[in-house]
Amino acid sequence: MTPNASDDTESPLRLSTPARPLRADARRNRERVLSAAEDLFGARGTSVSTEEIAQAAGVGVGTVFRHFPTKEELLEAVFKARLDRLADEVRHSAETGDPATAFRGEITRIVDQSPSKNAITDALAAAGVRMDAVKAGVGGRVTEALGLLLRRAQEAGAVRPDVDVPTLIALLVGAAQAVEAAGDDPVRRARVVTVLLDGLSLRAG
Amino acid sequence: MTPNASDDTESPLRLSTPARPLRADARRNRERVLSAAEDLFGARGTSVSTEEIAQAAGVGVGTVFRHFPTKEELLEAVFKARLDRLADEVRHSAETGDPATAFRGEITRIVDQSPSKNAITDALAAAGVRMDAVKAGVGGRVTEALGLLLRRAQEAGAVRPDVDVPTLIALLVGAAQAVEAAGDDPVRRARVVTVLLDGLSLRAG
């Protein structure tokens, strides 16, 4: 909603000052809340109460609401934070080493990490979250980074050319879910990833 | 809307009601509630209130709770009903025609049908639902039917042999999610399915 371009920070109270740097302790609390929220939303869905998040973060409810005036804004912030980290990671991969290997490694990593930590899956599973704000904001960075990763792999002939970034994102979302559905068995989880990667690779014949 | 052949409502297996065969009107009410619940849960998630489901079904809340003593039990019943229909459909496919074609057709159908109606996706997305009860119950029929479908396709050399039924289920769950994430664009949705099927097929080399 904010036509805010760069800065990711969020002023605690919507005052006139656009991006006050936040006092040290305030910032620490903000991080604690964000982290607790990420854990709990990841582990038990978006229905965990704000009260519980506050407890987990070791602060009062009021503090949560000072930093995130609405539960939805908290959800969005968690989502953005995840995407932001994901974008960094993907970009780093994309710019490093062999395109094919980078692609495979990164896809595997994204899909196969702890489901409760998976940026895409449950954030999207969070259903109601406004994708608008996200797409306009950090979402763009993810798209960009994935685009680079994908393009290089395609140019190297390692990935089929008829897949574009949105499709790749959809596939990642699904694969993360699939891995979660596969349960704890590492063999099964690996197979899921294998099927995805094989499906994405350029066929020999 | 469902490409379902036979009865839409109550399949051979009845689980909730132990003995008493239910009066005609009671049975009709049960079905109406189940149907309304399926629609609303599908369309707007499991957070729709019991009250609203009752209204949509044209009955009082009390009636909903008479048939399904808990919201969770209602959720389970919806889930079971979907799986039951799915099992019928899959079995029918598996027993008909060419194994490879049947497999491809059925996978496509499962994944690419209206997401809000998709049996696996949102029922699982419903998070809290006890899979125990389900796996012990109708789940077995789905597993069985999918097993038949998969085995025949593998024997025909159309599907890689290192995929077992649980993995296939996980993949279906994920693919359904992926298709939903792909949005309304039919081209993208088709690509998602293609990637899945290619990943599942036996490689030439």
Add this chain to the structure above:
Amino acid sequence: MTPNASDDTESPLRLSTPARPLRADARRNRERVLSAAEDLFGARGTSVSTEEIAQAAGVGVGTVFRHFPTKEELLEAVFKARLDRLADEVRHSAETGDPATAFRGEITRIVDQSPSKNAITDALAAAGVRMDAVKAGVGGRVTEALGLLLRRAQEAGAVRPDVDVPTLIALLVGAAQAVEAAGDDPVRRARVVTVLLDGLSLRAG
């Protein structure tokens, strides 16, 4: 207890049915809530909590909200009920006996009754209450009845002709407040009413 003329009822849930007659117990509860709300709002202002009103009415909070989905709607309902009773009373006066006496008697009665029960004063003091709904609804009846009372008194030469109904209403609102501000001393309260009536009467010269 209420000298209420026609049907005052309100359907508990805004459904399709326009004016379902309400079950006996539901109706009783509704009245109890309304009555408790009138007492408490009158005695301690509109800031009394819904919880407390529920307790005073001997019902759960949920019941209050079933009948009045919003605190504001409860406020409005209380307001309407008061105006409704007032309209009945005024009309009855206006149609009975000598115009001048009726006018004086009625004005006195309105202004000098227990302030916490005063229909106009604190309901208006309730600040936020939407006058729209009220004016469109029962408000019209009050205006009408006061119009009759006023016109007859003016035609009888007992009241100055340059006062119209809106002005009279404003004066009543103010006088009620003045009486409240006059405290418990009956002599002072009487004087306030006297000043109002003298101010309203047609001067000799």
Add this chain to the structure above:
Amino acid sequence: MTPNASDDTESPLRLSTPARPLRADARRNRERVLSAAEDLFGARGTSVSTEEIAQAAGVGVGTVFRHFPTKEELLEAVFKARLDRLADEVRHSAETGDPATAFRGEITRIVDQSPSKNAITDALAAAGVRMDAVKAGVGGRVTEALGLLLRRAQEAGAVRPDVDVPTLIALLVGAAQAVEAAGDDPVRRARVVTVLLDGLSLRAG
């Protein structure tokens, strides 16, 4: 903004601060808070939050609470300041010119000024405010000044003798409310004042 002539801020009588004369900046902050509070309480009722008042005053909440340890004390201070100004104004009127004219002019002025600025009305409408402190404090000055104004008018035969100061105050409170209830129409507002003045005047016969 106030049609107030002289000092807007701090009149002779200081009540809150017992001894220490307050540093210059502290004093300025106190005035700013008081002024912001008066504006906001007047415009939007006593429910405006302390936070918002602090913002409007350009200070932090902490500063508001340093000067007025309680919201209620802030309310009282606002009230006192208004009464203080009122006392000055009334006394000035009472001591100037013809008694009858002074009385009429002053009553009109008090009642008919911008309602949101009206000292008596909404301060009293603020309901909870302890009148004790006020009556004991600045209230006395108002009473005194009004007493002078009233006595001289009565001695001049312009005002009925059976009205005492407390009654006059009650009438003023009510009339201010009546004017507010009369809305924006200046004709109606004028009529309200006329009725009051006529009611207060000594009858010819």
Add this chain to the structure above:
DNA sequence: TATGAATGAGACTTCATTCAT
């Protein structure tokens, strides 16, 4: 049996007040 009114725990959010910086 069906109905829908009643219940009350619990969710989100606000705000007066305190306290570390």
Add this chain to the structure above:
DNA sequence: AATGAATGAAGTCTCATTCAT
């Protein structure tokens, strides 16, 4: 002294579930 972050009690409202009709 000033600031504004933190606190937590309290308020409004929702909803799964129970129960009288």
